[in-house]
Amino acid sequence: MTILGSRKTGSRKNGSFAGQDRNTVHRQPRRGEMSALAMRSVQLLLTIVVLGAWELLARAGVIDQFFFPLPSDIFQTVWLWVSSGFVFPHLWVTMQEAILAFLVGAAVGLLLGFILARVRFLERLLDPFLQMFNALPRVVLAPIFLLWFGLGIWSKVAFGFTLVFFIVFFNTLEGVKSVDRVLVDNAKMLGASERQLLRHVFIPSALTWIFSSLHISVGFAITGAVVGEYLGASGGMGYAIAQAQGVFDTKGVFAGMFILMIVVLIIDLLVNRLERHLLRWRPVRSS
Amino acid sequence: MGSVRGPMHHFGSASVNQQGEQSAGAGREEAKMPAAQPGTSGYAVELTGCTKQFPTSGGETYFAVRDIDLKVEPGRFVSIVGPTGSGKSTILNMAAGLLTPSFGEVKSFGEPVTGVNRRASYMFQQDALLPWKTVIDNVSLGLTMAGVSKTEAHAESRRWLEKVGLKNFADRYPHQLSGGMRKRTAIAQAWIVNPDILLMDEPFSALDVQTRQIMENELLQLWQESGKAVVFITHDLDEAIALSDEVVILGAGPGSTVVGSYEIDIPRPRDLLDIRDDPRFVALHREIWGRLKVEVSKTYESALAEEGEAA
Numbered sequence: 001m002t003i004l005g006s007r008k009t010g011s012r013k014n015g016s017f018a019g020q021d022r023n024t025v026h027r028q029p030r031r032g033e034m035s036a037l038a039m040r041s042v043q044l045l046l047t048i049v050v051l052g053a054w055e056l057l058a059r060a061g062v063i064d065q066f067f068f069p070l071p072s073d074i075f076q077t078v079w080l081w082v083s084s085g086f087v088f089p090h091l092w093v094t095m096q097e098a099i100l101a102f103l104v105g106a107a108v109g110l111l112l113g114f115i116l117a118r119v120r121f122l123e124r125l126l127d128p129f130l131q132m133f134n135a136l137p138r139v140v141l142a143p144i145f146l147l148w149f150g151l152g153i154w155s156k157v158a159f160g161f162t163l164v165f166f167i168v169f170f171n172t173l174e175g176v177k178s179v180d181r182v183l184v185d186n187a188k189m190l191g192a193s194e195r196q197l198l199r200h201v202f203i204p205s206a207l208t209w210i211f212s213s214l215h216i217s218v219g220f221a222i223t224g225a226v227v228g229e230y231l232g233a234s235g236g237m238g239y240a241i242a243q244a245q246g247v248f249d250t251k252g253v254f255a256g257m258f259i260l261m262i263v264v265l266i267i268d269l270l271v272n273r274l275e276r277h278l279l280r281w282r283p284v285r286s287s
Numbered sequence: 288m289g290s291v292r293g294p295m296h297h298f299g300s301a302s303v304n305q306q307g308e309q310s311a312g313a314g315r316e317e318a319k320m321p322a323a324q325p326g327t328s329g330y331a332v333e334l335t336g337c338t339k340q341f342p343t344s345g346g347e348t349y350f351a352v353r354d355i356d357l358k359v360e361p362g363r364f365v366s367i368v369g370p371t372g373s374g375k376s377t378i379l380n381m382a383a384g385l386l387t388p389s390f391g392e393v394k395s396f397g398e399p400v401t402g403v404n405r406r407a408s409y410m411f412q413q414d415a416l417l418p419w420k421t422v423i424d425n426v427s428l429g430l431t432m433a434g435v436s437k438t439e440a441h442a443e444s445r446r447w448l449e450k451v452g453l454k455n456f457a458d459r460y461p462h463q464l465s466g467g468m469r470k471r472t473a474i475a476q477a478w479i480v481n482p483d484i485l486l487m488d489e490p491f492s493a494l495d496v497q498t499r500q501i502m503e504n505e506l507l508q509l510w511q512e513s514g515k516a517v518v519f520i521t522h523d524l525d526e527a528i529a530l531s532d533e534v535v536i537l538g539a540g541p542g543s544t545v546v547g548s549y550e551i552d553i554p555r556p557r558d559l560l561d562i563r564d565d566p567r568f569v570a571l572h573r574e575i576w577g578r579l580k581v582e583v584s585k586t587y588e589s590a591l592a593e594e595g596e597a598a
Binding site: 280282 | 404405414416419421462480
């Protein structure tokens, strides 16, 4: 799908975990272009070449193994963490935090987005305050949340919330406001009440915007959780990575990163599925 | 399914039976001779001294239309023709209740229009189908929103889809249809709620010439058996004469007003594919074009003058 670049997502998505290129998903092969299978093989080859070069250069002593551990060692650590079950409680804590942050952030963002888009007075009233909070680099909130909510999951949920909320909020606001005037007029002429307008016109129309932000906000929910844990926690992937770093275990740091990457990829895939189902009415755009 | 729009049906429009078809009787006759005694409450659409102005960014006032008087009797097909920028859509939107006139009064069947005109359906120039609903859900929309059950609404929609020749496309999404098919869907969507008035804003202007003629023919057939009042906006004089009982000419904008009204007495039913050779058509066309031409050149000249100023 095309990323509908709102001002907020456009400037924020760079830091996101889930900010992978989603344009590849629906692309139709053009004449003279490689088939999907051939492309996959080449991608696999590229991976092998890069990892192989890394492994060889590290073994040959060109790259310092302390800072860049052998890929084989990293995978071994990953396997150890997974097979021993060490990683799962941490992953579960992180997921809990991310899911809660996402749900609360998305719900409040949607609600406020819809309300402000429909009530012009509130939008004008609150705009400067929202801009102010959005301008605040969110990481600086982590210490104060830690003091307010303690080392447990709630400080991370609050932190993730501040990240997710603004993305969903601004996208919803923009999505509802950019609804085609003719669609609204037509529904009105067919007898739509304000509630029916919301249900049949505004929500579906805003869905494309909300979905373009969903990938990013899911990534941000996880970012929020991990960064929060890194700064102070008693469990979670960020905590595990911080622990490994504390004992100069770079293999552990890399293994933590790798596991997180895989998890976020899987989640993004699920979001893609959901998106394709809910937006099935949209024409498939060829690039 | 009975009357969807409550107690409004006993006016000029004909009653509709379960099949959504015309029970050719009183309604039709009423539609055929509406001029007998329209009275104050008789007009389907009645604009009196309507002016619409907007403040411009420069602090001045822009008059879209000025002092519009328009009366459309129930069952009549009235076209509004005017040059570009003459405020045709403004007039239609005022009749629909989507715009409130700055001065003047809009009435529909004797009652002042406040909010959207619930006795009218609107066909827009642009695509107004909801892209996230299938064809059948789009057509059913007016019924389901009025509280008709989904099964009943779908059954009625299927009848309408059959009427407009889209029986096999019920489960498609609008983007999977051609422009002509989308217009047919829009027609079904507008007609299914059985409005007394149809407001049409250049509904076929985006179609190619052949499709357009076919659609015009179909529209006329639907309308002839319905007794509904139609206000049809177009910039195409041929189309206006071929379809209408009356053609209203708007002057050059801004601040345009009605400059002429012509009775089209070509007998019905009309065959639109051959009508352009009809001597009556040719005579009327010559007469009306003589008037419209003046307004069109005025618009053209003022556009040239503006360009000159800008240069």
